[in-house]
Amino acid sequence: MRDLILGHEPAIRLTLFLGVLALMGLWEAIAPRRPAPLGRWARWPSNLGIVALNTVVVRLLLPTTAVALAMAGEREGWGLLHHFALPGWVTLTLAVVVLDLVVYLQHVMVHAIPVLWRLHRVHHADLHFDVTTGARFHPIEILLSMLIKLAAILVIGPSPEAVVVFEVLLNATAMFNHGNVSLPAALDRWLRWIVVTPDMHRVHHSVEDDETNSNFGFSLPWWDRLFGTYRDQPRGGHAAMTIGIHGWRDPRQVDRLPGMLALPFRGTVTHYTINRRPWAHPEGDHV
Ligand SMILES: [Zn+2]
Numbered sequence: 666m667r668d669l670i671l672g673h674e675p676a677i678r679l680t681l682f683l684g685v686l687a688l689m690g691l692w693e694a695i696a697p698r699r700p701a702p703l704g705r706w707a708r709w710p711s712n713l714g715i716v717a718l719n720t721v722v723v724r725l726l727l728p729t730t731a732v733a734l735a736m737a738g739e740r741e742g743w744g745l746l747h748h749f750a751l752p753g754w755v756t757l758t759l760a761v762v763v764l765d766l767v768v769y770l771q772h773v774m775v776h777a778i779p780v781l782w783r784l785h786r787v788h789h790a791d792l793h794f795d796v797t798t799g800a801r802f803h804p805i806e807i808l809l810s811m812l813i814k815l816a817a818i819l820v821i822g823p824s825p826e827a828v829v830v831f832e833v834l835l836n837a838t839a840m841f842n843h844g845n846v847s848l849p850a851a852l853d854r855w856l857r858w859i860v861v862t863p864d865m866h867r868v869h870h871s872v873e874d875d876e877t878n879s880n881f882g883f884s885l886p887w888w889d890r891l892f893g894t895y896r897d898q899p900r901g902g903h904a905a906m907t908i909g910i911h912g913w914r915d916p917r918q919v920d921r922l923p924g925m926l927a928l929p930f931r932g933t934v935t936h937y938t939i940n941r942r943p944w945a946h947p948e949g950d951h952v
């Protein structure tokens with residue numbers, strides 16, 4: 666089993682990515698939650714183009730993959746989990762849950778720190794919210810995420826299988842919870858105790874700062890509830906809410922590949938992040 670998973674890791678990941686993309690794309694075409702302001706032909710080439718670019722950048726610039734590092738860690742005994750004699754399924758579950766917590770904390774951090782918010786704006790500037798939004802991140806943010814993940818693997822000491830499970834789960838859930846799809850309200854309420862649902866994550870893509878600064882989870886919904894960043898629904902309702910960032914509404918800037926790559930280097934970060942709050946002018950406009 667191990668040889669099968671580790672030997673075919675890139676193929677497994679690519680097949681799952683394309684499979685979930687096709688399924689979600691079909692679901693979005695049959696039962697969309699909101700009308701799309703721009704057609705797929707306008708957005709998908711850019712959003713999928715940045716995914717392809719990121720894959721190449723990571724392979725070229727980083728000396729190792731997460732799975733290769735976990736294999737080295739297992740061989741050398743690096744990381745906490747290698748020092749406890751726990752059943753395999755317990756260490757696998759623990760590793761996946763703790764890695765997901767790291768992703769949650771990283772997500773809060775990229776919203777809080779001005780220079781990191783510049784990078785993360787690329788994810789939020791999409792004028793629509795669909796399955797491809799889930800994979801669009803600036804290459805520098807992807808590199809930062811990879812470095813944080815590699816550091817977390819060194820400290821936690823997950824097995825290579827746990828890393829594959831974590832990465833595949835994160836990838837699949839990110840595409841699911843960015844889907845422009847609707848679930849019956851009762852099912853959504855039930856499901857969001859186990860996994861972040863599209864209605865839960867859509868709140869995070871609102872133009873309203875307080876709504877964007879909530880629901881940071883990508884896979885597991887518990888961290889938001891535990892740490893007080895959970896928000897049930899957007900004020901304006903899912904159909905009427907505006908997706909994106911205030912002041913960044915030109916499709917050439919936010920939904921075309923060259924504009925997306927240049928986005929972190931444009932404009933100033935205003936009231937959004939932690940040290941840009943208009944405390945001195947609480948009644949001031951909240952851009
Ligand atoms: Zn975010």
Ligand SMILES: [Zn+2]
Binds near residue numbers: 788798799843866870
């Ligand atoms: Zn998102």
